[in-house]
Structure formats: structure tokens, C-alpha cells
Amino acid sequence: MAILNRLLSECIRDVDGLNSYLKLTSDDAKRIGEISERYPICIPPYYLKLIDPENPDDPIRRICIPGTQELSGAGVEDTSGEGDNTVIRGMQHKYRQTALILTTNQCSMYCRFCFRKRMVGYSEHETAEHVREMADYVTRHTEINNVLLSGGDALINPNSVIETYLETFSQIPALDFIRIGTRTPVVLPMRIYEDEELLGILKKYNRKKQILIVTHFNHPNEVTSEAKRAVDALIECGCIVRNQTVLLKGVSDDPKTLARLLNMLVSIGVIPYYVFQCRPARGALDEFQIPILKGSAIVEEAKSMMNGQAKSIHYCMSHVTGKIEILGPVEGNKMLFKYHQAKYAEDNSRIFVQELAPDQCWL
Ligand code: SF4
Numbered sequence: 001m002a003i004l005n006r007l008l009s010e011c012i013r014d015v016d017g018l019n020s021y022l023k024l025t026s027d028d029a030k031r032i033g034e035i036s037e038r039y040p041i042c043i044p045p046y047y048l049k050l051i052d053p054e055n056p057d058d059p060i061r062r063i064c065i066p067g068t069q070e071l072s073g074a075g076v077e078d079t080s081g082e083g084d085n086t087v088i089r090g091m092q093h094k095y096r097q098t099a100l101i102l103t104t105n106q107c108s109m110y111c112r113f114c115f116r117k118r119m120v121g122y123s124e125h126e127t128a129e130h131v132r133e134m135a136d137y138v139t140r141h142t143e144i145n146n147v148l149l150s151g152g153d154a155l156i157n158p159n160s161v162i163e164t165y166l167e168t169f170s171q172i173p174a175l176d177f178i179r180i181g182t183r184t185p186v187v188l189p190m191r192i193y194e195d196e197e198l199l200g201i202l203k204k205y206n207r208k209k210q211i212l213i214v215t216h217f218n219h220p221n222e223v224t225s226e227a228k229r230a231v232d233a234l235i236e237c238g239c240i241v242r243n244q245t246v247l248l249k250g251v252s253d254d255p256k257t258l259a260r261l262l263n264m265l266v267s268i269g270v271i272p273y274y275v276f277q278c279r280p281a282r283g284a285l286d287e288f289q290i291p292i293l294k295g296s297a298i299v300e301e302a303k304s305m306m307n308g309q310a311k312s313i314h315y316c317m318s319h320v321t322g323k324i325e326i327l328g329p330v331e332g333n334k335m336l337f338k339y340h341q342a343k344y345a346e347d348n349s350r351i352f353v354q355e356l357a358p359d360q361c362w363l
Contacts, residue, residue, distance in 0.1 A: 003195045004158065007188055011108060012043045018065070021048045035066040039283055040121035042110050047187045050221055059219045059251040062287075063111055069286035070112060077118040079279040081320040082126075085343075088137055090128025095322075095341050097145045099138050102127045103165065104152040109187040113248055113288040115281040115318075120152055127152070135168045142174045148214075150181035155191065155198075163201045170209035177210040177240075185215045185241075186222050189230035199237050206238035213241045215270065219251050223264045231268050244274035247295050247315075248288045255298050259305035266309045275299055277317040277326065280362045289361040292317075293333060296326050316340055319363060322347055333358065 012018055015033045018041075024032070032041070043064045050060045085094040092100040105119050105127050119126050128134060138144050147169050155162070169178050184191050192198065202211060213234050217223060234241050243265050245252065252258050262272045278289045290298075299315045316323045323341040330336050334355050339347045354363065 002158070003197075004156070004191055007044065007191050008108060008156075010045055012045065012048060013041055018043075018048075021045075022051065022053050022061075022065070031068065032066050035070050038071060039066070039112075039117055040110055041066070042108065042121065044108050044188045046190065046226065047109055050224070057250060059257075060221055062248070062250045063113070063218060064109055066112055067287045070283050072286045073282065075280045075282035075285035077282055079115050079281050079320075080318045081343075082116075084320075086126070088128075088130075088134055090126065091134045091137065093137075093141070093144070094343050096143050098148060099134070099141075099144050099146075100148045100150055101134060101165075102151055103149050103154050103161070104157050106156045107151065107153040107187075108156055108184065108191070111183070113246060113278060113281075113284045115279040115284065116152075117281055117283045131164055131168050135172065138169070138175070139172055145174060145176045146179060147175060148179040148181055153182050153184055154180045155182040155184040159195070159197050159201060162198065163205075166201065166205035166209075166211070170205050175209060177212050178205075179212045179214055181214045181216075183216045185213070185227055185230040185234065186217050189224075189226040192230040193226075193233045199233055202234065202237040202239060211237075211239045213239045214273070215241060215243050216245065217243050217261060217265060217270070218245050218248060220257065220260045220264055223261070223268060228268045231270055235269055241270045242273045243270045244276060245272070246276045246278050246288075247290060247298065248278055249290050250288075253290050253294070253298055255301035255305065258298060258302040259310070262302070262306055262310035262313065266307065272310055272313050274323075275313045275315045277315070277362070279318060285361075291356075291359050291361050292326060292335060293329065293356055293358060293360070296328055296335065299326075300328060314340055317363065324363065327351075337363075 015029045052058045085092040087093045090102045105124050110121050231241055265272050303311050315326045322339050322343045325338045325340040327336040327338055334353050336353055338351045342348045
């Protein structure tokens with residue numbers, strides 16, 4: 001059996017499985033069972049073991065075990081206009097230079113805060129079908145200089161599928177690099193360091209086109225020796241590894257925790273990039289969002305504890321109109337914003353000030 005299939009077959013996908021690792025109350029078990037019928041559960045044993053079973057507020061537990069608010073119904077399904085940006089099934093073209101491909105709806109762990117909860121784990125309606133058709137689009141649009149293979153988790157595709165994408169897109173001259181969006185180094189690192197076939201593919205195509213891994217650590221407890229082994233293996237294949245994180249209530253909404261996470265990432269060779277404001281996604285908003293004013297204060301205090309490399313972050317919200325950087329307060333509750341990436345040319349680098357309500361979490 002391929003390594004990936006074996007590892008996925010070991011994942012915990014129901015309440016009975018969770019009960020063998022955690023002390024669930026009967027109320028918890030009932031609630032989690034109900035939620036899993038709407039939003040699937042899947043957790044590798046490796047990741048479950050990072051939870052302190054004695055701590056009901058354990059941050060890893062919050063990331064992977066459904067909370068009490070998940071079925072509240074608040075929020076929206078598509079927070080950043082992905083439907084409108086779709087040009088071919090599975091491929092979005094929102095920013096001039098970037099094509100984003102939803103290569104799969106599968107992940108080895110379904111994060112409870114995921115902004116693609118509308119599709120991950122159960123709906124394949126938005127995932128890519130025809131690689132050749134997408135490659136032809138990218139070739140025709142010479143303004144596109146990079147492709148982001150996302151999902152779901154792009155490294156949960158079979159190795160043959162990953163190779164097809166890399167082989168196809170590495171031949172397009174206008175592309176400077178190929179990005180792979182993945183939580184695999186964090187939640188299932190052995191899928192990387194045990195799989196010589198996958199590492200061989202990454203090494204081979206890195207010689208043709210630079211591969212950039214965008215991973216997604218959210219808490220210092222995720223930065224384990226196994227995760228470091230996965231990062232080391234990726235770097236040995238020639239990949240550049242960067243991180244984006246989401247500011248999450250009860251996980252990373254503390255300056256010391258955020259600073260520790262980002263400093264630790266630099267120490268294992270992962271350069272932090274985005275800190276994202278949690279999106280108002282249905283099934284995630286009530287459980288995880290924090291107000292923008294509070295988020296800005298956390299990020300600024302955390303920066304005072306970071307080295308310059310860790311501080312290369314941009315605190316952004318992925319808005320329908322673009323990636324808007326939250327620069328900091330100007331006076332009172334007025335916040336300074338700047339478009340880091342704009343959907344519309346007139347917004348390129350535009351700076352603006354907006355007054356925020358103390359509990360406002362989105363624009
Ligand atoms: S790994 Fe990424 S796509 Fe999958 S559930 Fe987590 S955040 Fe969503």
C-alpha cells in the first residue's frame with residue numbers, strides 16, 4: 001500500500017475513534033457526532049497525540065475537534081468571492097499574476113476554522129478536472145507568473161497527480177515558480193519524510209521550476225521534531241518553505257504565543273509570511289474570529305518579541321476585493337489599511353483609514 005494511503009487509512013474519522021484518545025463527555029460525543037454529519041472530521045493519530053487530554057481548552061484540540069458554535073449558522077460560505085473568480089472549474093484568477101487551483105477537496109485533517117468548509121471533505125463540485133485546459137489558460141495569460149496548487153491540501157493528492165501538475169506547469173516559460181499550499185508538514189509530516197517517491201518528484205521538478213511550499217503552522221505545539229524532519233526534507237529537495245498562519249481565538253490570540261510560534265518557525269527554516277485575520281466563514285466565525293482592533297494590538301505586541309525574519313509578516317484580511325493589510329491604529333478606533341494585493345487595478349497599493357467598532361471582525 002502506498003505510504004499516503006496507509007497514513008490516511010489510520011486517520012480518526014468518528015466519535016468512537018476520538019474516544020480512544022480523549023475523554024469526551026456524553027454531551028461532547030453527541031454534539032461532535034451531529035457536527036460531523038455536516039462538517040467531516042479527520043485527524044491523524046500523530047496530530048491527536050499533540051492534544052493534552054486533561055485540558056479542555058487545549059489549542060490543538062480547538063483546531064481539530066468541533067467546538068460548541070460550529071453549527072451556529074452565522075457567517076458566509078464563500079468569504080472571498082472564490083465563485084466569482086473561477087475561470088475554469090477548479091481554477092481561480094483573482095490577482096493578475098496568480099492562478100489558484102483547487103486540486104482536491106481532501107485534507108488529512110479538517111481544521112475547524114477552515115474558510116473552505118463549504119467543500120473540504122465532501123463536495124467535489126469546485127475541484128479541478130482538466131490540468132491541460134488550465135495549463136492552456138495560464139499559457140495564454142502571460143501576465144500570470146505563478147501558480148498556486150491548493151485544495152484541500154495539495155500534498156494529499158496521490159504522487160502521480162502531484163507529478164502531473166508539476167510536469168505540466170514547469171514547462172510554462174512565463175511562470176517564475178509553482179507554489180504548493182499544504183498543512184501536511186504540520187498535521188501529517190511523515191507523509192513527506194517517509195515518502196521517497198514524493199521527495200524524488202519534488203527534487204526533479206525543482207530543477208526545472210522553483211517550488212515554494214506554503215505551509216500553515218498555527219501554534220507552537222505544532223512545531224515538533226517530526227514537523228522539522230518534514231521541513232528539512234522539503235528544503236533538501238530544493239523547496240523554499242514559507243508559512244501563513246491564522247489569528248485564532250483560543251489558539252494564537254496571545255502575543256507571547258504568536259511571537260513564540262513565528263520565532264520557532266524561523267529556527268526550523270520556515271519564513272513566516274502572512275498572519276491572516278480569520279475569515280467570517282460559516283461554521284468558523286463564532287468559534288475563532290477576534291476583532292480587528294484586538295488582532296492588531298496582538299500582532300504589534302508580538303512583533304516587539306520577534307527577530308527581523310519572524311517580523312517579515314503581513315497581517316492581512318483576504319477580502320473579496322483583495323488582500324488588505326491591517327497596518328495599525330491611527331487614533332482612537334480608526335485603523336490604517338493598505339491593499340497588499342488588489343483584485344481591481346484602481347486599488348493597487350491604496351491606503352485608507354476606516355473607523356472600526358470595538359467588536360468589528362471584518363470589513
Ligand atoms: S488543511 Fe487547509 S484546506 Fe484543509 S481543512 Fe485545514 S485549512 Fe482547510
